[in-house]
Amino acid sequence: MNEVIHTLMPWLVLAAGILLTLLVSVIRVESKRPAQISALLTLVVTGVLSLQAISLPGEAIFAGSIEVSSLTRILLALFSLIGILFVLGGDRYLGKERIHLSDYYHLLLILILGAGIMVAAKDLVVLFIALEVMSLPAYTLAGFRRNDSRSNEAAIKYFVLGGAVGAVFLLGSAFIFGATGSTLFPSIHEWSRQSTTGGNPLFAAGHFLVMVAFLFKVAAAPFHFWKPDVYEGAPTPVTGIMSTLIAVASFVTLVRLVHLPALDASGWETYATAVKVTIRSLAVISLLVGSLVIITQKNLKRLFAYSSISQTGYLMLGLLASLHPGQGISPVLIYLFGYVFAAVGIFVLMTQSEPRGDTGVELVDLTGLVKRSPFRTALWSILLFSMAGMPFTVGFFTKYLVFLSSVGTGETPLVVLAALCAVVSAYAYLRPIGLMVMRDADPGAAQWGGGFWSQFVVVVSVIAVVFLGLMPNAMIHYLKGIPLIH
Amino acid sequence: METSSSLSFLLTVPLLALLISWVIPKALQRLYAIFGSAMILALTVYETSGIIFSVSTEAAKAFFVDQRLEWVPELGLSAGFRLDGYSAWFLVLSALTTLVAFCVRGVWYRKQPRLFVSMGFFLLFALNSAFLATDLITFYLSYEAVFIPMIFMVGIWGENQKASSVFRFFLMSFAGSILMLVSMFWLMSLHHGATGQWSSHLSDILGSVSSAQAGDLVWPCAGFFLAFALKVPLVPFHGWLKDVYVNAPMPGTIWMSAILSKLGVAGIIRFVIPLFPAVLREYQGILLALSALSVVYAALLAVRSDQGKTLLAYSSISHLGFVMLGLFSLSQEGVNAAMLLSVGHAVTSGLLFFLLHQVEERTGDTSLNESKGLASSFPVLFTGIFLAVLASVSLPGTLNFGGEFLVLLNAYRASALCTILAGAGVVLGAVYMLRFFQRLGLGSPGSAGPVEAALKKDLSMTDILMVALLVGIVIYGGINPGIFMKG
Numbered sequence: 001m002n003e004v005i006h007t008l009m010p011w012l013v014l015a016a017g018i019l020l021t022l023l024v025s026v027i028r029v030e031s032k033r034p035a036q037i038s039a040l041l042t043l044v045v046t047g048v049l050s051l052q053a054i055s056l057p058g059e060a061i062f063a064g065s066i067e068v069s070s071l072t073r074i075l076l077a078l079f080s081l082i083g084i085l086f087v088l089g090g091d092r093y094l095g096k097e098r099i100h101l102s103d104y105y106h107l108l109l110i111l112i113l114g115a116g117i118m119v120a121a122k123d124l125v126v127l128f129i130a131l132e133v134m135s136l137p138a139y140t141l142a143g144f145r146r147n148d149s150r151s152n153e154a155a156i157k158y159f160v161l162g163g164a165v166g167a168v169f170l171l172g173s174a175f176i177f178g179a180t181g182s183t184l185f186p187s188i189h190e191w192s193r194q195s196t197t198g199g200n201p202l203f204a205a206g207h208f209l210v211m212v213a214f215l216f217k218v219a220a221a222p223f224h225f226w227k228p229d230v231y232e233g234a235p236t237p238v239t240g241i242m243s244t245l246i247a248v249a250s251f252v253t254l255v256r257l258v259h260l261p262a263l264d265a266s267g268w269e270t271y272a273t274a275v276k277v278t279i280r281s282l283a284v285i286s287l288l289v290g291s292l293v294i295i296t297q298k299n300l301k302r303l304f305a306y307s308s309i310s311q312t313g314y315l316m317l318g319l320l321a322s323l324h325p326g327q328g329i330s331p332v333l334i335y336l337f338g339y340v341f342a343a344v345g346i347f348v349l350m351t352q353s354e355p356r357g358d359t360g361v362e363l364v365d366l367t368g369l370v371k372r373s374p375f376r377t378a379l380w381s382i383l384l385f386s387m388a389g390m391p392f393t394v395g396f397f398t399k400y401l402v403f404l405s406s407v408g409t410g411e412t413p414l415v416v417l418a419a420l421c422a423v424v425s426a427y428a429y430l431r432p433i434g435l436m437v438m439r440d441a442d443p444g445a446a447q448w449g450g451g452f453w454s455q456f457v458v459v460v461s462v463i464a465v466v467f468l469g470l471m472p473n474a475m476i477h478y479l480k481g482i483p484l485i486h
Numbered sequence: 487m488e489t490s491s492s493l494s495f496l497l498t499v500p501l502l503a504l505l506i507s508w509v510i511p512k513a514l515q516r517l518y519a520i521f522g523s524a525m526i527l528a529l530t531v532y533e534t535s536g537i538i539f540s541v542s543t544e545a546a547k548a549f550f551v552d553q554r555l556e557w558v559p560e561l562g563l564s565a566g567f568r569l570d571g572y573s574a575w576f577l578v579l580s581a582l583t584t585l586v587a588f589c590v591r592g593v594w595y596r597k598q599p600r601l602f603v604s605m606g607f608f609l610l611f612a613l614n615s616a617f618l619a620t621d622l623i624t625f626y627l628s629y630e631a632v633f634i635p636m637i638f639m640v641g642i643w644g645e646n647q648k649a650s651s652v653f654r655f656f657l658m659s660f661a662g663s664i665l666m667l668v669s670m671f672w673l674m675s676l677h678h679g680a681t682g683q684w685s686s687h688l689s690d691i692l693g694s695v696s697s698a699q700a701g702d703l704v705w706p707c708a709g710f711f712l713a714f715a716l717k718v719p720l721v722p723f724h725g726w727l728k729d730v731y732v733n734a735p736m737p738g739t740i741w742m743s744a745i746l747s748k749l750g751v752a753g754i755i756r757f758v759i760p761l762f763p764a765v766l767r768e769y770q771g772i773l774l775a776l777s778a779l780s781v782v783y784a785a786l787l788a789v790r791s792d793q794g795k796t797l798l799a800y801s802s803i804s805h806l807g808f809v810m811l812g813l814f815s816l817s818q819e820g821v822n823a824a825m826l827l828s829v830g831h832a833v834t835s836g837l838l839f840f841l842l843h844q845v846e847e848r849t850g851d852t853s854l855n856e857s858k859g860l861a862s863s864f865p866v867l868f869t870g871i872f873l874a875v876l877a878s879v880s881l882p883g884t885l886n887f888g889g890e891f892l893v894l895l896n897a898y899r900a901s902a903l904c905t906i907l908a909g910a911g912v913v914l915g916a917v918y919m920l921r922f923f924q925r926l927g928l929g930s931p932g933s934a935g936p937v938e939a940a941l942k943k944d945l946s947m948t949d950i951l952m953v954a955l956l957v958g959i960v961i962y963g964g965i966n967p968g969i970f971m972k973g
Contacts, residue, residue: 391627397558404561407671408678412705415671419664426660427653434649438641476560 004061007068010050010076011116017042018109025102035102039109040087046112047080064184065123071333072120075252078337079112082245082344089348089457090237092450096354097235099144107137111241115249124173124183124210127253131169135162138246142234154233161216161226169213175206176260185260192261198268199261208278210257217250220282220316221289224309231305236360239301240347243308244340251315251336255322255329264325272323279320280414286313287418291425300350300361303428304343307387310425311339317411317418318402324409330480331401337475338398338468342386345461349380352450352458361446366432368441373448377436379458386465388429389422394468397476492533493553493567493618496577499526500611507603515599519588519606520948526610527581534574537972546571546972552620554687562674562684566621571972572755572825576617576748579832582959583745584610586836587737589952590843594643594735602643605635606737613745617752622670622686625757626663629713629749633659636738636746643735651733658726662713669709673761692760700764707762714758717750718806721780731799736843739795743802744836751806751828754813755821766816770900773814778904780807781911788918794842794852797922798835801878804911805831805886811908812893820896822971827889829963829970834877834886837956841870844949845926847941854922857929866944868927870953875923877960879916885963885970892967 005012021042024034050073058069087105094100114134121127139162143155177183179202180191192199199207212223219227231239258279263272290310297303318332353361370377386395399422406415450458468475503522510518531538536549551569569577584606594602609632616628633656641652674686677694685691695703716723731739759766766773784803791797809831812824842852844867849858861868880886890912898905945953963970 391630404671404674408675412672415668419668423657423661423664427657434641438649473558476558480560
């Protein structure tokens with residue numbers, strides 16, 4: 001038992017922190033600071049503990065239904081970091097929107113705990129519970145601007161979709177259990193190795209259903225329609241968390257679920273082809289939808305919703321490459337990390353514009369920013385360059401790796417399409433820079449102003465983006481060594 | 487001088503100049519930019535003098551430098567640079583062009599001059615790095631880095647429809663170069679498949695490419711070719727050029743026409759010809775035909791132009807068509823001739839755009855619809871234009887004459903038909919350049935007359951020195967063309 005507690009320490013600290021945060025928010029109702037500080041402390045301790053244990057060997061606990069490994073530890077550390085950055089960076093925004101409540105913080109911690117368990121889950125039932133633990137606070141947080149109809153719309157859409165995802169996932173799990181007699185990932189994998197028939201229709205249906213559930217979560221087109229509305233309506237820091245933390249957790253889980261059966265086992269060739277064709281088509285659709293629709297967007301939150309849809313497309317390229325023998329999942333992981341570093345900065349920057357009613361930041365707010373605030377313009381430009389995959393930012397290397405691994409597995413036509421999509425969407429990322437630098441301020445443009453911490457978070461994110469763009473060695477070297485699945 | 491420190495030196499000096507520009511007062515920026523770029527030009531000539539002044543290619547080879555630094559070994563990324571007979575001249579040209587561009591007076595020295603000067607030095611750094619690169623990814627990165635200052639220049643100091651020009655320019659460049667990047671990935675995977683090692687260095691890739699089937703190499707070759715054909719540009723890929731040249735501020739136009747177009751030439755010399763010889767030979771007919779078409783079609787467009795800037799833009803495409811004709815003759819002599827003509831084009835087009843700006847400052851526009859009669863009011867400027875036009879129409883004794891003559895000679899061995907077609911371009915060149923000369927220089931000033939705020943004085947001393955330097959190179963090169971051919 002002692003062993004288990006030791007292994008799970010970061011998760012337990014996080015759970016205790018939730019209770020502590022809830023407690024202090026009840027004790028001092030009128031002030032938000034105690035809850036905020038308690039949340040920050042919890043996240044710092046969680047992050048440090050998981051980083052400290054990072055090189056320890058992987059360990060399966062609770063009868064194999066949870067596996068704590070280097071990957072889960074580094075992801076929990078990443079989630080804590082994202083949490084810290086958004087707690088610091090979102091502070092002023094919440095005040096401006098008059099939604100600075102203590103509940104925000106413990107809901108955020110519950111969300112992070114759910115995500116942290118989800119990436120460690122090795123069992124369909126545990127995975128489902130973790131998914132719900134992560135999603136329920138997310139629905140609430142999306143509707144946090146409760147006097148605003150768009151925020152309510154976002155919460156309802158997100159909730160209804162989440163309910164459907166849960167139902168689809170459970171149905172799929174039931175089918176898989178019916179076909180294999182187990183919900184444990186290793187047992188299902190073992191079953192697939194022994195079944196020479198290449199699976200049966202029941203398993204295939206179950207596997208596709210659980211994959212579809214997470215394709216909704218990562219918003220691969222055509223399962224993406226909820227995303228722009230939810231992104232637009234939710235409070236900006238919450239949108240940022242969805243776009244980074246929830247996206248990473250969901251995509252890692254999707255990769256696990258795709259690799260659930262041993263697709264390289266004999267007799268599974270037809271089935272493996274079907275999975276590959278599905279992923280390839282979804283990658284194509286996501287890339288096209290993401291990078292074509294993004295150029296028509298005028299609202300920045302919607303713009304980044306479509307951006308994340310096209311990012312999903314690039315990630316699907318990496319996922320597809322990982323299905324080839326001998327290819328690791330490291331391009332996907334590195335892509336996710338690189339994306340997170342830039343996205344945190346972008347969403348915190350977005351909170352810095354003065355609120356203009358219900359719609360958030362519009363492109364027009366950026367006009368002439370270079371005259372009003374040159375430093376902020378530089379920060380925006382670097383982050384947008386990274387999103388566009390320009391050299392000397394981390395965004396270049398992440399795309400580089402994904403493209404390289406895909407070309408190596410013979411997916412060159414797909415890479416050509418993805419590269420052209422990158423050009424098209426680069427227009428959408430560079431147009432804001434054009435508005436900031438080359439246009440005079442529009443009379444309707446919002447004022448910009450962020451507090452110290454908000455600016456601090458953006459600067460941290462920009463430093464990470466530039467540093468990893470110049471010296472990606474450490475990150476690539478480390479993440480390359482991590483085995484993901486079995 | 488033959489140590490590898492000269493390479494790092496050539497790369498870091500522009501960056502140093504960039505940093506210094508941030509502490510120079512705004513009023514002194516032009517002086518600093520001219521002085522700084524002249525110093526860099528002198529240093530570049532000094533550092534490469536072993537190559538450019540050597541008597542023969544054999545003697546120059548002793549001064550070639552290869553340098554390779556590891557960057558991300560996991561991905562086979564290194565920073566590879568090579569100073570050889572081609573890159574030495576391209577470095578000199580980029581420093582020279584920067585000097586000419588900085589010399590041009592205009593709104594960029596009044597509105598955010600510091601940004602302008604630092605962008606110029608950054609451009610010089612990126613150009614040097616691209617010309618020296620022998621590592622595929624190093625080349626790609628430098629090639630992309632060149633666009634950034636160019637985009638700012640058009641966007642901030644450009645004219646009229648600058649926003650649409652910027653994006654046209656950007657999308658054109660990015661679309662071309664990203665397909666080149668995919669081709670690079672393909673080659674790197676080929677190398678990885680053959681050796682199990684990741685590398686993007688040209689010397690490693692060359693080893694694996696030689697064993698590949700020519701049929702497989704067609705698409706990667708097309709990726710590289712498209713990027714460079716857009717950059718130079720060759721005729722069916724030239725749609726972006728007119729708008730961008732016309733709307734860019736004059737220094738930007740000088741950089742683009744004199745040296746950015748040479749990025750495509752340098753890329754073909756360094757990468758396409760060594761990597762894909764069999765593919766090029768198979769499609770040589772098409773490539774030569776495109777080059778000859780460029781020469782003639784762009785010359786016809788130039789004949790029809792009624793703006794000086796447009797005319798020079800099209801004339802630039804036409805001359806670059808000759809360069810491409812030389813390259814695609816696929817012989818060492820042809821490539822050397824193309825190199826000679828590249829130098830000639832860089833110098834003359836820099837000179838012409840520089841003088842055209844002087845005309846614009848004095849008469850308010852560059853319209854060719856009516857005579858401007860510069861001969862009577864600005865005799866020095868008139869003389870400059872006269873010399874530049876003579877250089878541009880390849881008068882024997884100028885640099886361009888030797889280049890065009892040798893290009894046609896070598897191309898004739900490959901395809902007589904294309905050469906004859908391109909020869910017609912020489913005649914058309916004389917037609918439009920003489921009209922250019924006649925409308926600007928001769929006759930009496932038109933009814934519109936000089937505009938109010940226009941300059942009344944003739945060329946200043948710095949301008950005269952600049953013209954003299956460029957004309958000097960044109961004539962020296964015409965007499966002694968051998969120094970440009972060290973490939």
